[in-house]
Amino acid sequence: MTEVLDRPSTTQPPGFGTLFSRLVAGGLVAGALAGVFSLLVTERAIAPALDLEEARTAGEAGHDHGEELFSRGEQLVGGFLGTVLAGVVLAVVFAAVYGAVRHRLPGRTDFARVTVLAAVGFAVLALLPALKLPASPPAVGDPDTVGTRTAIYGATLLCGVVAAVLVGVLVQALRARGVGVPGTTVAAVVASAVALALVLVLVPDNPDVIAADVPAAVVWDFRLASLGQLAVLWAGIGLAGGWFADRATRGPRVR
Amino acid sequence: MTSVPHAHPATAASRIAVPAWAWALALLGLFGLYLIAQDNGAVLASMGGTAHEFFHDARHSLGMPCH
Numbered sequence: 565m566t567e568v569l570d571r572p573s574t575t576q577p578p579g580f581g582t583l584f585s586r587l588v589a590g591g592l593v594a595g596a597l598a599g600v601f602s603l604l605v606t607e608r609a610i611a612p613a614l615d616l617e618e619a620r621t622a623g624e625a626g627h628d629h630g631e632e633l634f635s636r637g638e639q640l641v642g643g644f645l646g647t648v649l650a651g652v653v654l655a656v657v658f659a660a661v662y663g664a665v666r667h668r669l670p671g672r673t674d675f676a677r678v679t680v681l682a683a684v685g686f687a688v689l690a691l692l693p694a695l696k697l698p699a700s701p702p703a704v705g706d707p708d709t710v711g712t713r714t715a716i717y718g719a720t721l722l723c724g725v726v727a728a729v730l731v732g733v734l735v736q737a738l739r740a741r742g743v744g745v746p747g748t749t750v751a752a753v754v755a756s757a758v759a760l761a762l763v764l765v766l767v768p769d770n771p772d773v774i775a776a777d778v779p780a781a782v783v784w785d786f787r788l789a790s791l792g793q794l795a796v797l798w799a800g801i802g803l804a805g806g807w808f809a810d811r812a813t814r815g816p817r818v819r
Numbered sequence: 820m821t822s823v824p825h826a827h828p829a830t831a832a833s834r835i836a837v838p839a840w841a842w843a844l845a846l847l848g849l850f851g852l853y854l855i856a857q858d859n860g861a862v863l864a865s866m867g868g869t870a871h872e873f874f875h876d877a878r879h880s881l882g883m884p885c886h
């Protein structure tokens with residue numbers, strides 16, 4: 565009896581197309597929310613960095629980033645649309661991965677499962693790089709090291725994805741051996757902490773030295789804003805996508 | 820696992836087939852995002868730099884390395 569009541573998802577698996585369209589719609593909502601966050605919060609943290617850059621180039625007169633191609637207003641629109649685009653693309657990738665691992669994720673409903681996978685996505689693709697290579701506002705990074713920093717960023721993401729897969733495999737193996745939820749959780753947390761430590765120690769550090777004329781507050785306000793924007797993006801993918809997907813798969817006997 | 824009602828809250832959902840187009844689209848999307856975020860217009864010589872400038876704030880705010 566409880567078996568029946570406790571099983572809100574339909575027993576029939578949903579088609580991938582249904583999940584895909586709903587998760588991508590969630591990504592669109594997530595991108596729009598994160599885009600609004602960027603206009604309200606992150607752009608406010610970028611502004612002092614741009615002032616600093618302007619003051620510098622006025623003094624040096626020479627190399628610049630070519631910022632004049634677009635006005636500030638157009639760049640704000642671009643920042644919003646870029647965030648929306650990132651939300652949609654991440655949701656497309658998320659949908660494929662979700663389809664592949666859905667039957668292994670904890671949770672009885674698609675809402676729960678989508679939320680869990682989105683939390684993993686945030687940890688691996690946003691939090692981990694933020695710890696290894698914290699975001700920098702314009703004018704802070706050294707243009708000469710951008711290739712190295714991009715490689716570090718990519719290596720961090722790759723290591724994170726590999727670590728997440730390994731932790732997932734570990735959890736599956738423990739479950740198959742009959743280890744309970746507490747034991748499995750502890751093992752997963754410990755394995756994740758070890759993986760985090762390895763990535764932080766083994767992947768090379770950011771080669772940049774922040775210039776003396778950049779106030780620490782400018783950098784840290786931006787870093788927190790950037791992480792907040794990524795948190796909104798992933799929360800949106802998890803909550804909006806999860807809600808949309810759930811509505812398609814929830815069994816008729818509940819509610 | 821089916822005979823133990825309270826041991827695991829996770830009921831095993833049945834497996835879904837992910838079609839090849841979904842993986843292809845995912846890779847294509849990531850590649851497109853990478854192209855847009857990158858500075859050099861090597862691949863999209865004419866519009867690569869322009870797209871980069873337009874989406875430049877998003878590149879910074881989403882935590883990707885830049886200037």
Ligand SMILES: [Zn+2]
Nearest residue numbers: 702879885886
């Ligand atoms: Zn930049």
